[in-house]
Amino acid sequence: MVPLNYYIVLSAILFTLGVVGVLIRRNALIIFMSVELMLNAANLAFVAFSSVIKSFSGQIFVFFVIAVAAAEVAVGLALIVEIFKSKRSIDVDQMSSLKG
Amino acid sequence: MFQAESTLSGFFFLAPWLVLAPVIGLLINLVFGKRFSEGLVGTVASLASGAAFIISVLLAYSVSANHGEVVRWRLAEWIHIGALQLDWTFRVDSLSTTMMLVVSGVGTLIHIYAIGYMHEDVRFKNDVGRFRRFFIYLNLFIAMMMILVSGDSYLMLFVGWEGVGLCSFLLIGFWYELDTLGRSSWANSNAAKKAFIVNRVGDFGFLIAGFIMFWALGSFQFDEVFEAAEGAAPGVILAITLLMLVGVAGKSAQIPLYVWLPDAMAGPTPVSALIHAATMVTAGVYLITRSAELYTLVPQAQYIVALTGAVTALFAATIAVGQYDIKKVLAYSTISQLGFMVAAVGMGAFVAGMFHLITHAFFKALLFLSAGSVILGVERGHHHAEHAHAHPTGKHSKGKKKEERQKQPHEEEGAHFDAGDMRNMGGLRKTMPVTYWLYMIGTLALAGIFPFAGFWSKDEILLDASEHYQVVYWLLSIAAFFTAFYMGRQIWMVFFGEPRHEAAAHAQESPRVMTVPLMVLAFLSVVGGALNLPFEGLHNLGHWLEYTLHEVESLPLNYGVAGISTILAVAAIYVSWLIYGRNPLRRGEIDPLKRRLGAVFTGAEHKWFVDEIYQAIIVTPFRRLSQFLADVIDWRFWHDWFHEQVIAGTYNWVSNIALNRYADQRGIDAVANNLAGITQWFSATLRKVQNGFVRSYALSVLLGVVLIVGYLILK
Numbered sequence: 001m002v003p004l005n006y007y008i009v010l011s012a013i014l015f016t017l018g019v020v021g022v023l024i025r026r027n028a029l030i031i032f033m034s035v036e037l038m039l040n041a042a043n044l045a046f047v048a049f050s051s052v053i054k055s056f057s058g059q060i061f062v063f064f065v066i067a068v069a070a071a072e073v074a075v076g077l078a079l080i081v082e083i084f085k086s087k088r089s090i091d092v093d094q095m096s097s098l099k100g
Numbered sequence: 101m102f103q104a105e106s107t108l109s110g111f112f113f114l115a116p117w118l119v120l121a122p123v124i125g126l127l128i129n130l131v132f133g134k135r136f137s138e139g140l141v142g143t144v145a146s147l148a149s150g151a152a153f154i155i156s157v158l159l160a161y162s163v164s165a166n167h168g169e170v171v172r173w174r175l176a177e178w179i180h181i182g183a184l185q186l187d188w189t190f191r192v193d194s195l196s197t198t199m200m201l202v203v204s205g206v207g208t209l210i211h212i213y214a215i216g217y218m219h220e221d222v223r224f225k226n227d228v229g230r231f232r233r234f235f236i237y238l239n240l241f242i243a244m245m246m247i248l249v250s251g252d253s254y255l256m257l258f259v260g261w262e263g264v265g266l267c268s269f270l271l272i273g274f275w276y277e278l279d280t281l282g283r284s285s286w287a288n289s290n291a292a293k294k295a296f297i298v299n300r301v302g303d304f305g306f307l308i309a310g311f312i313m314f315w316a317l318g319s320f321q322f323d324e325v326f327e328a329a330e331g332a333a334p335g336v337i338l339a340i341t342l343l344m345l346v347g348v349a350g351k352s353a354q355i356p357l358y359v360w361l362p363d364a365m366a367g368p369t370p371v372s373a374l375i376h377a378a379t380m381v382t383a384g385v386y387l388i389t390r391s392a393e394l395y396t397l398v399p400q401a402q403y404i405v406a407l408t409g410a411v412t413a414l415f416a417a418t419i420a421v422g423q424y425d426i427k428k429v430l431a432y433s434t435i436s437q438l439g440f441m442v443a444a445v446g447m448g449a450f451v452a453g454m455f456h457l458i459t460h461a462f463f464k465a466l467l468f469l470s471a472g473s474v475i476l477g478v479e480r481g482h483h484h485a486e487h488a489h490a491h492p493t494g495k496h497s498k499g500k501k502k503e504e505r506q507k508q509p510h511e512e513e514g515a516h517f518d519a520g521d522m523r524n525m526g527g528l529r530k531t532m533p534v535t536y537w538l539y540m541i542g543t544l545a546l547a548g549i550f551p552f553a554g555f556w557s558k559d560e561i562l563l564d565a566s567e568h569y570q571v572v573y574w575l576l577s578i579a580a581f582f583t584a585f586y587m588g589r590q591i592w593m594v595f596f597g598e599p600r601h602e603a604a605a606h607a608q609e610s611p612r613v614m615t616v617p618l619m620v621l622a623f624l625s626v627v628g629g630a631l632n633l634p635f636e637g638l639h640n641l642g643h644w645l646e647y648t649l650h651e652v653e654s655l656p657l658n659y660g661v662a663g664i665s666t667i668l669a670v671a672a673i674y675v676s677w678l679i680y681g682r683n684p685l686r687r688g689e690i691d692p693l694k695r696r697l698g699a700v701f702t703g704a705e706h707k708w709f710v711d712e713i714y715q716a717i718i719v720t721p722f723r724r725l726s727q728f729l730a731d732v733i734d735w736r737f738w739h740d741w742f743h744e745q746v747i748a749g750t751y752n753w754v755s756n757i758a759l760n761r762y763a764d765q766r767g768i769d770a771v772a773n774n775l776a777g778i779t780q781w782f783s784a785t786l787r788k789v790q791n792g793f794v795r796s797y798a799l800s801v802l803l804g805v806v807l808i809v810g811y812l813i814l815k
Contacts, residue, residue: 019802022798023795023796023798023802027189031794031798045260062160063149092793092794093793093795093797095792095793095794096791096792096793098790098792099790099791099792
């Protein structure tokens, strides 16, 4: 059986990758994927802890996260499509019309 | 002497319907009348008034069946404040039912007449829409008059008293934007205001009388007042009765407040007949009769009342001699006859006063309505003659009539044609035969010729006067002479001789709807005397009123008095024939009496300049005073000086120096400005955070999360 630490480390690595992706990439789709990566890092941690403490609540939580993530993807992708339609680009640095 | 309402049989429960019936009539016309035809509007109004008459008959029958018991029919609670316990109670006794019968009986006949009269009147004046309004007012008047005569307290009587005053005002000013000749002017509306204001003067006296009554006697209810009055100080009763006389002088047009009545002839003729001759103006006589028990306590007051009436009777009769307007003659005649009634009730001859009130209602209504018929007849003749000139083909169309109305002032006469001026009449005997005969009957009744109604009632007053007050007797006898004279003058001028104007030559008789009510009134004017014949066993009215008035004196016929009055009347008519009948007035000729009497006649013609005297001693000073109060006191002192300078100036100074400069600018403004400044600086700084780069926001989020999580871990 793989020790719990491995899972946590993997989860942390995935999460960090997600954070870095969000912070350094300019393509909105990539940023979106990075966000998903962070969610799944969290899911991995949930599942790992769930199997260690022999409780289903962690796994149930994951289901909810997946469901919410799906909804979020639907909304997010729709937004990106609309933005592309009006701006002909999905570079987030160009979306600065609310700049103070 | 009272009975609880339930123990008496009869129709007493109908008493409230006296008022409700005309009110229902007016509501029907008010709500649905717009869609009704003229005939239907008139029929509804006449039926409402007729219903009141039928109820009056039933009530009179019930009173008679119960041997004159006074029935007080309580309808509702009215005013209950402290010592004042007043209900809305109808009083049914022989006196009030007599008044009800006169008001609703004559009123109904005049309603019917008015259907025909107003039909033409609204057309001559080009406003057909006012037909309905007229009948609504008439019904309102009947309702108010019923409240007046059926009230069981002075306060309820006062409600009716004011109500009829309002109706009088509304109806005098019925053509408020015209004058009596139909020209555009405020003359009619001024006449209405004059009537209303002069009546206010009288009502002021009545009100004060009411206040003293409640203060000294503790009640408004008739029987309670009379009972309390017996133990009260005579001075108090004298004050009440004399102040009440002021009210009577206003409403019943006695000296010095009679001046409104002649001007009131500006109203349509049925109004002059109903309100300003037959019913409303007799309210004062009714009030004194109703208060008989107060007046009999103070002989001084009675003497003053009798003298007021007698002087008025003579004074007004002399003015009537010099008038040219057919309705003005009748108006002064009404004042004069009201003087007879007031003199009668002042002398304590209440039955004679009421008797004359009834017969006068018959023949004066007859005379006024016949005069209306004459005026309309001449008006018709005028239109006929004009059409004959203007349109030889004889076409009658509305549009052309209107056109003509506007053209008239520029036509050959240079002035509006006055259809009521007797100098424009003459010879109407042939063109209007029915009206002529009706007018003749009215004249004979008014002049007091045997056996017409006026003979009996006037004679009874003269008889009472001759027994009690010689001065009054002589004043009234001379007035009676003048009465017969001016009526004779009118007859000769209007109906005899040759027409003095195209219009009179072409005059046309009035329709049936007008003449039939006149025939009924004429019949009553002939036989009305039978109500109270001065023979043993025939004092019907006296016995009837004795139920209410306790001491009724029934005098037998005195051939001396009756003979003198008859001789005077016949002589006066003969003199009038000598002057006006033998050599009829011709077109453009000056009144023959004016040629002979000169200045005296001019005085009568100008009403002895009473209006001018009032103008000089009351109206003008009053206006000046108002002007002074408005200009100097109100505007210059209160507005310019006190308000503008003292109050507004001080306020401005205080607010400018103390509040504006210090408190506002340095205090409140500073707080507000600094707050705004801080906010501005803060937001300018904070703005820089919003740099527009999504990734930097994401970094902020990350840093925030790290901070919070770090804090939670390291805590």
